[in-house]
Amino acid sequence: MPMTLCSRGPIVAALLVLAVGIDLLAQTGPVRGNSIDPGIFARIRNEGTSRSRIMTYATELIDGIGPRLTGSPNLDKAIGWARKTLVNAGCTNVRAESWGAFGLGWQERNVWMRMTHPDMAPLVARAAPWSPATQNGMISGELVAVRGFSRDKDFEPYRGKLRGKIVLYGTAPSTPEVFPIEKPLFERLSNAQLEEFAAHPYQRPTGHDDRAANARLHFDQMEKAGKFFASENVAAVVVPSGNNTKGGASGGTIYVDTNYTFGWFVYKREHAMQVPLVILAIEHYGRLSRLLQRGVGVRVELNVDTAFSVGDQEAFNVFADIPGVDPERKDEIVLVTAHLDSWSAGTGATDDGAGVIIAMEAMRILKAVGVAPRRTIRLALWTGEEQGSLGSREYVKRHVATVPLAQEQRESGLPDFMRSLAGPVLPKPEHSRISAVYTLDAGGGRIRGVSTGNPMLVPIFRQWLAPLSDLDVTMVAERSDCGGDCWTFEQVGIPTPSFKQDPLDYESRSHHTNMDTYEHLIPEDLKQAAVVVATILYATAVHDQMLPRITLSH
Numbered sequence: 358m359p360m361t362l363c364s365r366g367p368i369v370a371a372l373l374v375l376a377v378g379i380d381l382l383a384q385t386g387p388v389r390g391n392s393i394d395p396g397i398f399a400r401i402r403n404e405g406t407s408r409s410r411i412m413t414y415a416t417e418l419i420d421g422i423g424p425r426l427t428g429s430p431n432l433d434k435a436i437g438w439a440r441k442t443l444v445n446a447g448c449t450n451v452r453a454e455s456w457g458a459f460g461l462g463w464q465e466r467n468v469w470m471r472m473t474h475p476d477m478a479p480l481v482a483r484a485a486p487w488s489p490a491t492q493n494g495m496i497s498g499e500l501v502a503v504r505g506f507s508r509d510k511d512f513e514p515y516r517g518k519l520r521g522k523i524v525l526y527g528t529a530p531s532t533p534e535v536f537p538i539e540k541p542l543f544e545r546l547s548n549a550q551l552e553e554f555a556a557h558p559y560q561r562p563t564g565h566d567d568r569a570a571n572a573r574l575h576f577d578q579m580e581k582a583g584k585f586f587a588s589e590n591v592a593a594v595v596v597p598s599g600n601n602t603k604g605g606a607s608g609g610t611i612y613v614d615t616n617y618t619f620g621w622f623v624y625k626r627e628h629a630m631q632v633p634l635v636i637l638a639i640e641h642y643g644r645l646s647r648l649l650q651r652g653v654g655v656r657v658e659l660n661v662d663t664a665f666s667v668g669d670q671e672a673f674n675v676f677a678d679i680p681g682v683d684p685e686r687k688d689e690i691v692l693v694t695a696h697l698d699s700w701s702a703g704t705g706a707t708d709d710g711a712g713v714i715i716a717m718e719a720m721r722i723l724k725a726v727g728v729a730p731r732r733t734i735r736l737a738l739w740t741g742e743e744q745g746s747l748g749s750r751e752y753v754k755r756h757v758a759t760v761p762l763a764q765e766q767r768e769s770g771l772p773d774f775m776r777s778l779a780g781p782v783l784p785k786p787e788h789s790r791i792s793a794v795y796t797l798d799a800g801g802g803r804i805r806g807v808s809t810g811n812p813m814l815v816p817i818f819r820q821w822l823a824p825l826s827d828l829d830v831t832m833v834a835e836r837s838d839c840g841g842d843c844w845t846f847e848q849v850g851i852p853t854p855s856f857k858q859d860p861l862d863y864e865s866r867s868h869h870t871n872m873d874t875y876e877h878l879i880p881e882d883l884k885q886a887a888v889v890v891a892t893i894l895y896a897t898a899v900h901d902q903m904l905p906r907i908t909l910s911h
Contacts, residue, residue, distance in 0.1 A: 362451060393899055394861025398824050398892055401724040405655055405888035410661050410721060412880050414442065414714040419875045421705045427460035427698040427741045428624065428670040435697050439675045439738055442717060447724035448677035448736070455673050456751035459741060460624040463487045465701050469660035470595075470635060472645065473497065480645075481609045483702045483871055484595070484661050487623040488634040491528070491661045496592050500522045500655040506582050519589040522729060525645055526586075526594050528617075529899070532646050533566040533597050533639045536604030542865040546805050551832040554857070557666050559812050559835035573737060575773050575906035576621040580628065583619025587631035593659060596643035605865035610778065614743065615703035621772060624744060633661040674748045675738040679723055681898065690787070691897045692794045693719065693890065694749070694842055695744035703873030707863050711801030711878060713738060718887035719894060730898035732792060735751075739842050745772035749842040757791070758849040759783040771846035774844065780859045782849045792903045793852045795893065796843035800867070802859030803882045804889040806832025809838055809854050810847065813905040818854065821896045828885055832857055852904040854893075856887065 374664060418435060425432040429710065436453055445450045463486065470482040474616055500526045546554075598611040606612055613622055617636045622628040638643075647653050681687030695712030699705025720736050741747030750773055753760065761780040762768075768776045807818045818833045838855040839847045847853040859882065867873040897904065 361802045362776055362857070363505070365643060387687040390762055393896060395824075397726060397728060397895060401722055401891045401895065402888050404722045404725050405718070405784070405884055405891060408725070409718065409887070410500040411669045411714050411883045411887055412878075415706070415710065415878055415883070416666070417442075417756070418714060418879075419704045419710045423703050423704045424701045425462065425498070425697060426701045427672060427744060427747070428459050428666065429464045429701070431464070432740060434699055436675055436740075437784075439717070443675075443677040443720065443736070446717070446721035447577070448720055449680055450676070450678040452677075452717055453673040453675050454752075455671055456682050456755075457672065457742070459624060459670050459672035459747070461487060461629060462670040463624070463663060463701075465663050466771040467662040468660065470634065470657060472655060472657050474656040475648070475653055478641075478644075478656075480641040481611065481686045482595075482635045482659070483611050483613050484663055485618045485630075485634035485636055486613065486615070486701055487618060488661060488663055489632070489665075490663045491593060491633045491659065494662070495658055495660040496523070496658065497658040498592055500525050500595075500649065500657050502527065502646065502649045502665070506578060506585070509581065512585050515585075516589070517607050517728040519550065519586070521590065521592055524586060524594045525642070525649065526596050526843050527646075528596050532643050533606070535607045535639055535643070536600065536602070538604045538607070540601055540603070542605050543861045543862045544865075545802075548831075550803055551857070554808075554836075555806070555832050557834070557836045559810070559837070560834070567874050572775065573768075575652050577770060579618070580620030583630050583632060583634075584693060591632055593633040593635060593661065595642070595659075597638050597639050598636050600617050600639055601865065603865040605862070606639060606870065609871075610866060611636055611638055611702060611871045612869050613871060635659060635661060672748060674740060674752060675736075677720060677721065677736045679728065679730060679734040681731055682729045682731040685732060686731040688790055689842040689903060690791045691730075691732050691894055692737055692791060692846075693734070693797070693894055694739060695797045696740065696748070696842060697738040698740045698742055699873070700743060700869055702871035703867070704875065706874050707861075707867045707877050708869060708873055709742070709798045712799075712870040713798030713882065715797050715801070715883060715890055716885045718883075719891040722887060722891040723895060726896075728895055730895065732898040734894050734898050740846075742842055745774040746842050749845040750774065753845050753849060756785060756787045757789050757846070757851070758785055763837060784849075786800040788849065788851070791846075791851050792900075793854060793897050794843065795854060795856065796839070796841065796846075797856065797886075797890070797892065798841050798843070799858045799876045799885050800861055800863030801886070802861045802863065803828075804830055804858050804886045806830060806834065806857045807854050807893075808834045808836055808857055809837035811836030811852060811854075811907050814852065814854060817900070818903070821893060825889055825892060829887065830889055840901060850906055850908070852906055856886070856890070
């Protein structure tokens with residue numbers, strides 16, 4: 358889910374070009390009857406607290422396999438692990454489904470960098486995703502500062518002057534600041550914050566704005582910069598990590614995602630980077646930058662050890678079912694999803710290993726307590742989420758709906774998740790059979806409530822959450838809080854209630870960074886989340902009716 362543009366948040370919502378009308382023929386008024394066995398709720402809670410497997414899953418996936426960049430060998434391992442684990446949990450129809458060719462497989466094997474003049478100093482660095490390796494291992498050379506290129510004519514002063522140099526490239530007008538950390542980076546939501554969040558009424562999406570076009574210009578210019586450096590035979594390029602207003606990207610934390618590459622589509626062979634690209638901790642970048650500004654000569658050594666696949670990689674999503682038993686409802690689906698891929702610098706613990714293990718544990722719990730749902734409960738683990746929800750989008754395209762996207766010049770070159778609708782969504786057979794899609798992609802914090810994205814869902818979720826109030830699950834909001842893979846389904850009119858979780862240090866420290874590690878998971882929070890998810894999946898699967906929908910009109 359930006360720091361890159363495929364994360365949860367307002368950027369995604371702002372791209373919707375839809376007029377939204379509520380279908381008055383859908384379910385309204387008081388909640389209709391349920392087929393809920395109240396004893397199931399107690400059994401779910403007992404299983405999820407007394408016999409939890411969630412931290413075992415965390416150790417196996419996050420420590421045992423590690424980072425899971427789409428196309429990498431580790432993601433292949435994670436797919437195999439997920440399938441085996443889901444079979445052992447008792448799920449049926451466990452399968453990996455291809456969504457087509459992804460692009461270049463890549464892995465970071467080792468990166469180091471140090472300053473050798475005017476002082477000897479080790480530097481905290483990581484390779485940008487899909488960076489090529491340095492030639493013949495370690496390289497050394499003079500460091501030269503180059504300001505960011507905002508226009509093509511900015512290249513001219515540097516032509517013929519950079520051969521063999523290691524470039525300290527300023528991608529922004531100034532070096533990222535190391536903000537004083539005056540407040541804790543770790544946060545739990547107060548009741549007042551939840552009430553304030555829920556007080557915002559449902560609003561129709563406001564439509565496209567210029568942020569997508571501005572993003573395209575940024576990535577286009579970065580790709581041009583990479584091509585320019587390659588044409589000048591630069592030895593390597595070093596860029597700073599970003600920072601956020603909370604100051605989380607300090608102390609050796611580095612943001613490592615698409616925002617720090619030479620273009621959005623660097624995983625495609627035709628857009629592949631030709632120059633080694635290193636992301637440096639902002640404190641160390643700042644020291645190098647200040648020395649150069651004072652006219653002090655700086656020399657560095659670095660080694661970027663990365664490896665590419667021989668050919669383009671085929672990509673897969675993972676699915677597993679708890680089959681429905683009602684002859685009239687068993688073909689209807691309640692979908693719970695997370696994304697199995699991650700970025701390469703951390704071990705993908707909170708983004709989105711936490712979502713994966715919460716969803717898998719919820720499925721295990723339901724199987725362990727012997728539920729017999731009316732509808733099929735299906736787990737989907739997507740891949741390619743970090744490159745623009747590629748796996749979930751391809752699934753929707755093949756099974757759920759045709760989504761015509763705008764072809765205007767201002768949207769050319771944008772990834773599909775950032776483009777506007779160009780016409781009405783054309784449903785496919787599965788569209789009418791999906792009751793709800795629950796997406797877990799907001800870290801590993803305790804679940805505190807649900808954002809329904811539909812006023813008609815509010816009374817239903819108030820009833821379902823009532824037995825969970827002692828677990829601090831109390832908030833029900835009309836508003837939407839949907840992004841990433843969730844947005845893929847919301848865009849085509851599927852109900853997408855979103856779990857509201859305690860932020861912890863997800864946005865301030867671990868999201869898309871080298872610090873996205875096991876240590877940022879809290880076992881009791883994960884156990885609570887799995888119990889809540891299992892409870893809501895069961896309630897949705899046995900509800901007398903499909904969840905009411907909002908009608909989307911272009």
